[in-house]
Amino acid sequence: MTPNPNSIEDKTLQVFRKKKVMRIDQLARLLERSVPTARRRLKEWKTYTSYNHNGKYYVLPDVPKFDANGLWQYDSIRFSKHGTLKETVIHLVKNSDMGLFAQEIGRLVGLAPHSFLSHFRGASGLRRERFNGRWIYFSPEETILNVQKRERERWAQIQSTSRLTDAEAVQLLVEKIQHPHLSLDDLSQALHTKGIAISSESIRRFLSQHGLLKKTTDTLSFDT
Numbered sequence: 001m002t003p004n005p006n007s008i009e010d011k012t013l014q015v016f017r018k019k020k021v022m023r024i025d026q027l028a029r030l031l032e033r034s035v036p037t038a039r040r041r042l043k044e045w046k047t048y049t050s051y052n053h054n055g056k057y058y059v060l061p062d063v064p065k066f067d068a069n070g071l072w073q074y075d076s077i078r079f080s081k082h083g084t085l086k087e088t089v090i091h092l093v094k095n096s097d098m099g100l101f102a103q104e105i106g107r108l109v110g111l112a113p114h115s116f117l118s119h120f121r122g123a124s125g126l127r128r129e130r131f132n133g134r135w136i137y138f139s140p141e142e143t144i145l146n147v148q149k150r151e152r153e154r155w156a157q158i159q160s161t162s163r164l165t166d167a168e169a170v171q172l173l174v175e176k177i178q179h180p181h182l183s184l185d186d187l188s189q190a191l192h193t194k195g196i197a198i199s200s201e202s203i204r205r206f207l208s209q210h211g212l213l214k215k216t217t218d219t220l221s222f223d224t
Contacts, residue, residue: 090125
C-alpha cells in the first residue's frame with residue numbers, strides 16, 4: 001500500500017524521525033490513540049528501547065548510527081542494537097578478548113557499574129570471578145572462557161614487568177594532581193587520549209610504590 005503522507009500514522013512517523021527519540025506518551029498523543037495501541041505500533045515499527053532512563057525512550061530502527069559495539073547515544077539517552085542492558089553486557093563480555101572489569105563495562109555502556117552490575121549476578125550469560133583482587137566478567141562458554149583467561153593472564157604478565165619512563169611518570173603525576181578524584185581506570189583512559197599508554201595496573205603499582213595510593217572508592221575498583 002502506498003504511504004499516505006496525510007495520514008495520522010505517517011505524520012507521526014515524520015515527527016518521530018525528525019525528533020529522533022520519543023516517549024510512549026508523546027507518540028500516543030501524535031497518533032491520537034491509547035498507550036497500548038501506541039505500543040503495538042512501536043512493535044510493528046521494530047523500534048529500539050533505551051537501556052537507561054528506565055526504558056522510557058524509543059527510536060526508529062533506521063535512525064541510530066551504532067558504533068562498533070552496537071551502541072548509540074542521543075544526548076544522555078543510550079540505545080543498544082543487542083536489546084536490554086543485560087543482553088548488551090552479555091554481548092560485550094562474550095565478544096571481549098580477555099573479559100571485562102566492572103569499570104571497563106561501565107565505560108563502554110556509559111553508566112556507573114555499581115548502578116546495574118549487582119542486578120546481573122548469577123546471570124546465565126556471565127561468569128564473575130576475582131582477578132588480582134578485582135571482579136572481572138568472563139563468558140561462561142568454556143571455549144571462550146579459556147581464551148579470555150589466557151589472554152588476561154598474558155596481559156597481566158606483560159603489565160607486571162613494565163616500568164614507567166620518567167616522562168610517563170611526570171605525565172601521570174600531572175594528571176593525578178589536576179584530576180585527583182579520577183579512578184585508576186579513568187586516569188589510564190585520560191592518559192591514553194593524550195597518546196600515553198599506561199594501564200591502570202601500572203598506575204596502581206607506581207602510586208603504591210611511592211605511597212600515593214589512597215584507600216578511597218576512587219582509587220579502588222568498583223567491587224561489583
